Amino acid sequence: MLSAASRTSSRGLHKALGSIAAVRLLAPAASPASPFTTSASAPAAASTAVAHAAKPAKKGGLLSLLFGSAPPPGPPMFEPLPGVAIPPPLTEFKATETVVSTLPNGLRIASENLPGPTASVGLYIDAGSVHETAENSGASHLLERMAFKSTTNRTHFRLIREIEAIGANVMSSASREQIALTADAIRTYVPEVVELLADTVRNSLFHDWEVKEQVDKVRSELAQLQATNPQGLMLEALHSAGYAGALGQPLLAHESSLARLNGQVLYEFVAANYTAPRIVVAAAGVEHEELREVVEPLFGDMPGGTVPETPKSVYVGGDWRMAADSPETHVALGFEFPGGWRNEKDALAVVVLQTLLGGGGSFSAGGPGKGMYSRLYTRVLNQYGMVTSCSAFNSIYNNTGLFGIHATAPSGHAPELVDIMTREFLAVAEPNGVSTEELERAKNACISSIEMNLESRVVVAEDIGRQILTYGHRKPPHEFIARLREVTAADIANVARKIISTPLSMASYGDVVHVPRFDQVAARFS
Known part of the structure; x- marks a missing residue:
C-alpha cells in the first residue's frame, strides 16, 4: 500500500505526463495519416509513412520519444564548465580520539567527543556471574533487574520522573564478566545523567518488596523462556556442560538460587565487587574535561584497592x-x-x-x-x-x-x-x-x-x-x-x-x- 507521500508523488507524476500528452496532441502530426482523412490524401500519407520507416531511428532519449526530435547536445560531463570556479577540496576528516584518564582511587574515565546534540554515558563494571559463589548465585541477573530502583536519595517513582523530565533513556545489562548501566540524553544533561547513574550504583537500598517483585518476574521469564525460546537455554546448557569453574556457573538465576536472594545478598555482592579500579565511566558525545569535572566529585571517594584475579575456568x-x-x-x-x-x-x-x-x-x-x-x-x-x-x-x-x-x-x-x-x-x-x-x-x-x-x-x-x-x-x-x-x-x-x-x-x-x-x-x- 502506498504511503500518503507516495500517493501525492504518484498523482503529480500522472498530472505531468497528462500535460505532456496534451502538448503532443496539439503538435503537428508526424505519424501515418488518420483514418478520417480523405481517400485522395491516403497514398501520399502511405508514401510518407514508408519514407519514415526507411529512415534510421534517431537516438534522442526521452525527449525524442515525447516530441519526435533529439535534444541539443550538451557539454561533456568530464569537462569543467567555462566561467565556473571549482572550490578547493575539503581537508581530510580527522576522526575523534578516545581520551582516558584515571582518578586517584583507580576509577577510569574514557570519552570520545563525537559531534552532535546527544550523548551516551555508561558505567561498565568488571563483575558478573563468574564472580558469584554458591551463596549469591544469580545476583548478577537480579542486579540487572534492580537497576534504577529506590536509593537513599530517591524513591523509584521520583527517579523515573527525573529520567523522564530530561528525556533520557536508561538501560542495564549483565553478562558473565561485566555489568553495565547506561543512559542517553541531550548532551547538556550529562551532569544530571552521571549523577543518576552514580546514585543508582552507590546508593541502592534493595528494599525487600522491590527485590521480591523482581524475583517473581525472573521466575516468570525463566518459565516463558523454556516454553517459547529453548535456544536461549541451550547456550546456558553448553556453558554448564563445557566449563568447570566460574564460566560454568549460570548467568540466568536458577529456581533454587532465587529463594536465597534478598536485599542483603545483593548489598554484599555490590560492596565486594563495585570498587573503583573495576569501574569505567565511558561516554560518547562528551568533552573529556567536562566529563571528568562531573565524575570526580561523585566517584572520587569510592574505595580503591587492587583488582582481584579473575576466577578460574577450565574447559572440559x-x-x-x-x-x-x-x-x-x-x-x-x-x-x-x-x-x-x-x-x-x-x-x-x-x-x-x-x-x-x-x-x-x-x-x-x-x-x-x-x-x-x-x-x-x-x-x-x-x-x-x-x-x-x-x-x-x-x-x-x-x-x-x-x-x-x-x-x-x-x-x-x-x-x-x-x-x-x-x-x-x-x-x-x-x-x-x-x-x-x-x-x-x-x-x-x-x-x-x-x-x-x-x-x-x-x-x-x-x-x-x-x-x-x-x-x-x-x-x-x-x-x-x-x-x-x-x-x-x-x-x-x-x-x-x-x-x-x-x-x-x-x-x-x-x-x-x-x-x-x-x-x-x-x-x-x-
Whole structure:
C-alpha cells in the first residue's frame, strides 16, 4: 500500500505526463495519416509513412520519444564548465580520539567527543556471574533487574520522573564478566545523567518488596523462556556442560538460587565487587574535561584497592540433555575457542567464521543482506527441508570462548540433523574448504556491521567501556578493520581445526531419545 507521500508523488507524476500528452496532441502530426482523412490524401500519407520507416531511428532519449526530435547536445560531463570556479577540496576528516584518564582511587574515565546534540554515558563494571559463589548465585541477573530502583536519595517513582523530565533513556545489562548501566540524553544533561547513574550504583537500598517483585518476574521469564525460546537455554546448557569453574556457573538465576536472594545478598555482592579500579565511566558525545569535572566529585571517594584475579575456568566439554514435550528437537554442538578476546588474531578469524557460516530460520523475508548466501543457508536450510533453523554462534570472553552451531528439526530427525551439523564443522576445517568469494563476502559483512554499529553513540560508549575493561585501553576501529581484511582462508581453516580439536560440548532439548550418544558424536571429530 502506498504511503500518503507516495500517493501525492504518484498523482503529480500522472498530472505531468497528462500535460505532456496534451502538448503532443496539439503538435503537428508526424505519424501515418488518420483514418478520417480523405481517400485522395491516403497514398501520399502511405508514401510518407514508408519514407519514415526507411529512415534510421534517431537516438534522442526521452525527449525524442515525447516530441519526435533529439535534444541539443550538451557539454561533456568530464569537462569543467567555462566561467565556473571549482572550490578547493575539503581537508581530510580527522576522526575523534578516545581520551582516558584515571582518578586517584583507580576509577577510569574514557570519552570520545563525537559531534552532535546527544550523548551516551555508561558505567561498565568488571563483575558478573563468574564472580558469584554458591551463596549469591544469580545476583548478577537480579542486579540487572534492580537497576534504577529506590536509593537513599530517591524513591523509584521520583527517579523515573527525573529520567523522564530530561528525556533520557536508561538501560542495564549483565553478562558473565561485566555489568553495565547506561543512559542517553541531550548532551547538556550529562551532569544530571552521571549523577543518576552514580546514585543508582552507590546508593541502592534493595528494599525487600522491590527485590521480591523482581524475583517473581525472573521466575516468570525463566518459565516463558523454556516454553517459547529453548535456544536461549541451550547456550546456558553448553556453558554448564563445557566449563568447570566460574564460566560454568549460570548467568540466568536458577529456581533454587532465587529463594536465597534478598536485599542483603545483593548489598554484599555490590560492596565486594563495585570498587573503583573495576569501574569505567565511558561516554560518547562528551568533552573529556567536562566529563571528568562531573565524575570526580561523585566517584572520587569510592574505595580503591587492587583488582582481584579473575576466577578460574577450565574447559572440559560434556553433555546436557533435557527431555520435553516439544514438536521440535533442539541440538547445539560447541567447542572451546582458546585465548578469547586477548588472542586477537584468532578472535577476528572466529568472528569471520561465524559470519561465513551464518544461518537462520527456514523462512526469512529478507535477501542477501540478511545472510541468505551464508553457508548454513545454502548448504543446509536450502537443501534439507526438515531443518527448521540452523545458525552459528560464538560467546567470546577475555581468555576463552565458545563457538558452535545450533539447529532444530522435527522430532525423529535428530540423527540426520547431528550428521549435517558435524559435516559442516568438518568442512570449514579442510585446507581448501572456504572459497575466496565466501571469505570476501563474510569479511565485508563484518566490516559493514562494525561501521554501521559505530554510528550509534550508545555502541561507541559501550565499545569504549568494554575494551578498557578487557585490554586496558581502546583500540580504534580502523585497527580491527585492517586486521579483518588480513584474514585469509588458511586462517579460517586453522582456527576451525583448533576449535574442533578441543573437547565437544553438546546440549539437546525435546525428544532427546533419538539424539545420538555423546561419545558417538565426539568420535566424529577425533
